[in-house]
Amino acid sequence: xxxxxxxxxxxxxxxxxxxxxxxxxxxxxxxxxxxxxxxxxxxxxxxxxxxxxxxxxxxxxxxxxxxxxxxxxxxxxxxxxxxxxxxxxxxxxxxxxxxxxxxxxxxxxxxxxxxxxxxxxxxxxxxxxxxxxxxxxxxxxxxxxxxxxxxxxxxxxxxxxxxxxxxxxxxxxxxxxxxxxxxxxxxxxxxx
Numbered sequence: 313x314x315x316x317x318x319x320x321x322x323x324x325x326x327x328x329x330x331x332x333x334x335x336x337x338x339x340x341x342x343x344x345x346x347x348x349x350x351x352x353x354x355x356x357x358x359x360x361x362x363x364x365x366x367x368x369x370x371x372x373x374x375x376x377x378x379x380x381x382x383x384x385x386x387x388x389x390x391x392x393x394x395x396x397x398x399x400x401x402x403x404x405x406x407x408x409x410x411x412x413x414x415x416x417x418x419x420x421x422x423x424x425x426x427x428x429x430x431x432x433x434x435x436x437x438x439x440x441x442x443x444x445x446x447x448x449x450x451x452x453x454x455x456x457x458x459x460x461x462x463x464x465x466x467x468x469x470x471x472x473x474x475x476x477x478x479x480x481x482x483x484x485x486x487x488x489x490x491x492x493x494x495x496x497x498x499x500x501x502x503x504x
Contacts, residue, residue, distance in 0.1 A: 315349045315363045316499040320421045320469070321490025323503070324361045329368045329465040331401040334443045336367070343398055343441050346371050353498040355419050357457045359464030362420050364501060368401045370461035374454040391452035402438035402462060405447060407431040414456055416470045422496045424485055428473045430459050 318324055332339070342365070350358035356377055359370035374394035409432025417425040433451040436458065440446060450458050460470060471479060471486070488494055492502040 313345050313348065314352045314499065315345050316501040317349070317353060317419045318362050318364050319489055319492070319494075319500050319502045320486055321503040322364070322420075322501070324364055324366055325420060325464070325469060326467045327361065327366045328467045329361060329366050332367045332369065340441070343369070343371065347373075349498075350419075353419050357461040358419065359461045361464050361467075368465045370399050370402070370465060372397060372399065372454070372457050372461055374457045377453055377457075391450065391454040395450060395454045398441040399436070399458070399461070400439040400441065400443065402436050402465065404434060404462065405437050406435040406449075408433040408435070408449075409451065414453070416456070416460060418460070418470055419498070421469065421471060421486070421489060422494055422500075424471070424482060424489075426471065426474050426478070428470050430456050434459055434462075436462075 346358050346360070346363060346369075349363060350371060350373070356374055357370060357372040360367045373396040374391065375396050376394070378392050378394045411429040411431055413427045413429045415425050416428045432455065433449055434455045435447065435449040437445070437447045463469065471482065474482070490503050492500070
């Protein structure tokens with residue numbers, strides 16, 4: 313089922329999310345719904361707070377980015393062909409490499425994109441959808457997508473990395489998003 317994406321201004325987007333256990337109600341269906349919602353919204357990642365759940369769960373499919381590269385862009389990213397997976401109760405073990413800038417957007421903050429600096433690599437401890445434990449290191453664009461989604465379960469948004477003056481200039485657009493004064497081609501849930 314395609315779920316509505318929670319819009320900027322909703323309190324759930326600012327909550328530090330809680331760990332879950334294997335008995336979490338209908339987790340398998342929730343994960344299926346998150347994949348369907350993410351793909352329908354043309355996203356490459358989706359975190360539980362974006363569908364109004366305050367739990368440490370996100371899905372990532374960076375393979376979509378590599379599937380859409382031009383011929384001259386192929387082979388320049390270290391993480392090609394990307395990674396697709398479910399992250400439950402993720403916690404960062406280590407950030408590595410230099411910070412690099414890349415233009416990011418967010419389904420919860422539509423029509424706003426900004427250059428954001430993030431580390432080249434991230435080592436995460438997490439559980440998959442079957443509650444098998446993993447500790448893995450990701451790099452490049454995949455690390456960036458994971459860090460963006462990880463921020464969601466920590467109550468952070470990509471706009472938090474923007475300089476204060478730039479955020480002030482975006483205030484009107486952000487207010488319009490929180491008031492539902494925006495048109496997108498996917499379902500959204502706006503703050504009351």
